[in-house]
Amino acid sequence: xxxxxxxxxxxxxxxxxxxxxxxxxxxxxxxxxxxxxxxxxxxxxxxxxxxxxxxxxxxxxxxxxxxxxxxxxxxxxxxxxxxxxxxxxxxxxxxxxxxxxxxxxxxxxxxxxxxxxxxxxxxxxxxxxxxxxxxxxxxxxxxxxxxxxxxxxxxxxxxxxxxxxxxxxxxxxxxxxxxxxxxxxxxxxxxxxxxxxxxxxxxxxxxxxxxxxxxxxxxxxxxxxxxxxxxxxxxxxxxxxxxxxxxxxxxxxxxxxxxxxxxxxxxxxxxxxxxxxxxxxxxxxxxxxxxxxxxxxxxxxxxxxxxxxxxxxxxx
Amino acid sequence: xxxxxxxxxxxxxxxxxxxxxxxxxxxxxxxxxxxxxxxxxxxxxxxxxxxxxxxxxxxxxxxxxxxxxxxxxxxxxxxxxxxxxxxxxxxxxxxxxxxxxxxxxxxxxxxxxxxxxxxxxxxxxxxxxxxxxxxxxxxxxxxxxxxxxxxxxxxxxxxxxxxxxxxxxxxxxxxxxxxxxxxxxxxxxxxxxxxxxxxxxxxxxxxxxxxxxxxxxxxxxxxxxxxxxxxxxxxxxxxxxxxxxxxxxxxxxxxxxxxxxxxxxxxxxxxxxxxxxxxxxxxxxxxxxxxxxxxxxxxxxxxxxxxxxxxxxxxx
Numbered sequence: 001x002x003x004x005x006x007x008x009x010x011x012x013x014x015x016x017x018x019x020x021x022x023x024x025x026x027x028x029x030x031x032x033x034x035x036x037x038x039x040x041x042x043x044x045x046x047x048x049x050x051x052x053x054x055x056x057x058x059x060x061x062x063x064x065x066x067x068x069x070x071x072x073x074x075x076x077x078x079x080x081x082x083x084x085x086x087x088x089x090x091x092x093x094x095x096x097x098x099x100x101x102x103x104x105x106x107x108x109x110x111x112x113x114x115x116x117x118x119x120x121x122x123x124x125x126x127x128x129x130x131x132x133x134x135x136x137x138x139x140x141x142x143x144x145x146x147x148x149x150x151x152x153x154x155x156x157x158x159x160x161x162x163x164x165x166x167x168x169x170x171x172x173x174x175x176x177x178x179x180x181x182x183x184x185x186x187x188x189x190x191x192x193x194x195x196x197x198x199x200x201x202x203x204x205x206x207x208x209x210x211x212x213x214x215x216x217x218x219x220x221x222x223x224x225x226x227x228x229x230x231x232x233x234x235x236x237x238x239x240x241x242x243x244x245x246x247x248x249x250x251x252x253x254x255x256x257x258x259x260x261x262x263x264x265x266x267x268x269x270x271x272x273x274x275x276x277x278x279x280x281x282x283x284x285x286x287x288x289x290x291x292x293x294x295x296x297x298x299x300x301x302x303x304x305x306x307x308x309x310x311x312x313x314x315x316x
Numbered sequence: 317x318x319x320x321x322x323x324x325x326x327x328x329x330x331x332x333x334x335x336x337x338x339x340x341x342x343x344x345x346x347x348x349x350x351x352x353x354x355x356x357x358x359x360x361x362x363x364x365x366x367x368x369x370x371x372x373x374x375x376x377x378x379x380x381x382x383x384x385x386x387x388x389x390x391x392x393x394x395x396x397x398x399x400x401x402x403x404x405x406x407x408x409x410x411x412x413x414x415x416x417x418x419x420x421x422x423x424x425x426x427x428x429x430x431x432x433x434x435x436x437x438x439x440x441x442x443x444x445x446x447x448x449x450x451x452x453x454x455x456x457x458x459x460x461x462x463x464x465x466x467x468x469x470x471x472x473x474x475x476x477x478x479x480x481x482x483x484x485x486x487x488x489x490x491x492x493x494x495x496x497x498x499x500x501x502x503x504x505x506x507x508x509x510x511x512x513x514x515x516x517x518x519x520x521x522x523x524x525x526x527x528x529x530x531x532x533x534x535x536x537x538x539x540x541x542x543x544x545x546x547x548x549x550x551x552x553x554x555x556x557x558x559x560x561x562x563x564x565x566x567x568x569x570x571x572x573x574x575x576x577x578x579x580x581x582x583x584x585x586x587x588x589x590x591x592x593x594x595x596x597x598x599x600x601x602x603x604x605x606x607x608x609x610x611x612x613x614x615x616x617x618x619x620x621x622x623x624x625x626x627x628x629x630x631x632x
Binding site for chain 2 (some may be wrong): 073082083130131143145153154155156157158159160161162164165166167168169170176177178179180243244247250251252254255256257258259284285286287288289290293
């Protein structure tokens with residue numbers, strides 16, 4: 001049997017799994033620390049461990065290659081990863097080449113947001129679409145652009161930074177240095193903090209009971225719990241969040257002349273209230289010729305998106 | 317001698333000229349009405365007239381082809397122009413094909429903003445750059461994106477609508493239906509109106525004297541006249557205008573991973589005060605990896621940009 005190993009390289013953990021050529025997750029290894037606090041070689045050592053664990057389960061089978069989704073800017077030449085945030089002693093490192101030296105065979109590296117988009121393109125909500133934009137709503141707001149059937153990478157592989165479209169030039173400060181970035185409105189911590197502040201003027205909201213005054217408990221799923229029970233304030237939060245996202249996406253649609261959106265990441269689990277607001281906002285704000293083409297779909301690969309997206313780099 | 321005819325098709329006039337393969341304007345015909353109030357065939361008739369006027373000056377010479385820069389969405393297949401604003405009885409029309417039937421030879425059609433970008437790419441401020449964004453500051457705010465040495469057209473040829481990036485989700489209404497579009501801040505009429513309103517609280521500004529209470533006299537060149545004489549309010553207007561532009565451009569830079577900007581159009585003649593503010597804003601707001609690569613340059617083809625840009629479609 002042919003299989004691919006997908007590696008989801010995170011700042012804290014490495015997730016690894018075996019994936020079929022058709023994008024099914026066959027096996028998921030236990031997460032191991034990425035050792036991002038040491039240096040790039042330590043990280044390669046951990047990737048090797050993860051690969052070996054998966055390989056040990058597929059001894060008689062044919063490994064087609066290893067795909068790695070990595071934070072940071074990725075240059076396809078040598079699978080070079082530049083300045084991954086939260087990785088110590090790592091400026092510019094040929095991660096693909098160095099990993100291939102250890103484990104042999106084909107190794108492909110891509111930025112994690114781009115890999116997620118490739119996963120959806122090959123196996124998920126973007127299947128059959130030549131052009132779409134994937135937005136990932138988590139701690140940050142990531143973007144991966146598939147244009148004409150390929151990742152749109154830009155000059156250095158850094159394209160698609162949807163989270164840093166400013167939707168308000170005078171808005172809240174974003175850690176990137178800009179103001180009013182959509183990430184500074186809907187990135188998970190920003191979102192939780194804003195909602196926590198707004199709760200003061202919404203004492204009747206169910207969210208108050210669910211978090212009992214503790215901001216750290218104010219996760220998106222708590223807002224969704226309240227919204228599912230019809231809590232007006234919680235529904236309003238998702239409506240507002242969808243509006244912020246829709247404004248940024250409409251700008252990207254106008255620039256790229258595409259109208260397909262795939263929404264992934266934890267916050268995207270908020271459900272209908274959020275999705276309806278995103279779609280409605282785009283419809284109101286995008287240029288008229290694009291309106292009939294608007295499609296907003298939830299990502300399909302959700303829990304294993306990192307592993308399957310990385311594996312999709314090899315399936316190409 | 318080889319030459320190209322460039323046609324700048326406007327809603328009111330057609331401008332036409334002979335251009336060398338090196339992008340020099342050899343001869344400019346007198347403007348003739350575009351007859352956009354009649355129908356597409358009338359427009360083709362006018363284009364034919366303009367072409368014949370130019371041809372009559374170059375009887376012994378070799379016409380390489382005719383390039384047309386047109387408003388509206390352009391599909392390269394048949395040089396099809398869709399829904400050009402302010403053209404009557406024109407939905408979808410194969411302008412290139414129909415023009416070629418009348419005049420013979422090679423005819424290429426491209427959207428006017430894209431043609432301007434191609435002109436700068438071949439012969440102007442974008443020469444030698446593989447990637448740049450051209451912004452055109454006039455009545456509207458247009459965009460043309462050169463990515464990897466080619467016009468970035470998107471799914472239907474409508475890509476690059478830089479003017480309709482919302483820089484404030486709660487901002488002024490734009491005629492496109494969105495709110496806070498950069499065009500709704502810096503498009504010429506919006507700009508003039510905003511400045512006229514602000515003059516009420518700036519009675520000392522020289523602009524008051526120059527327009528004598530008449531809003532229709534408040535053109536960008538008047539603001540520049542005042543700014544050139546050190547008028548603080550006028551300088552502040554350009555600083556603010558540059559900030560609005562810079563916010564939108566920074567978003568586009570983050571999405572496309574390029575950091576080259578070419579600025580054309582009437583408003584761009586405002587000079588240093590405007591350019592400095594655009595560049596400073598981009599520098600403050602774009603993602604850190606892009607900052608060292610920022611280049612902001614004025615367009616070079618200015619007055620004949622429409623004709624030379626159209627001719628550049630043939631020079632390619």
